[in-house]
Amino acid sequence: MHASFFTIRLVALAAIASVVTGQTLPAGCDRCVTVQSGDTSYIYQLAAVNSDILNPACDNLFVGEVLCLGITGQDCNVTHVMQTGDTCYSVATAAGIPINTLLTNNPNVNTICTNVYPGEVLCTASQIYVNITYSN
DSSP: OHHHHHHHHHHHHHHHHHHHHSOOOOTTEEEEEEOOTTOOOOOHHHHHHTTTTSOTTOOOOOTTOEEEEEETTSOOOOEEEOOTTOOHHHHHHHHTOOHHHHHHHOTTSOTTOOSOOTTOEEEOOSSOOOOOOOOO
16 A cells, blocks of 8 residues: 555656656656755766756756656666765775776766765666767
């Protein structure tokens, strides 16, 4: 009963958000989140999956908006929330993954890890989820 009520509520929220924003969730979306007042965490995955909804700075969010957290088969759900004092190397070591895997799954992080901040969510999965394609 609770699961079906939650599903109905989530579908209703998604429908409301798509009407308000004029956007729909990406095809294959398998996890959603509703923006709450005070939400500040930014994750590359959120911006990449919702690129048709969010601008690059993610400053066009509104409370109650439903966003996709992951696409089936491309959803990194093994994460680490950066704390003061964390480094990319300490996070990769704690997760048991090579630093190159951490950097590949988090292309928003520069190669010397100087642009991460407390509260940022990083993908720490051992599987590579991010496939970057560069165009000329």
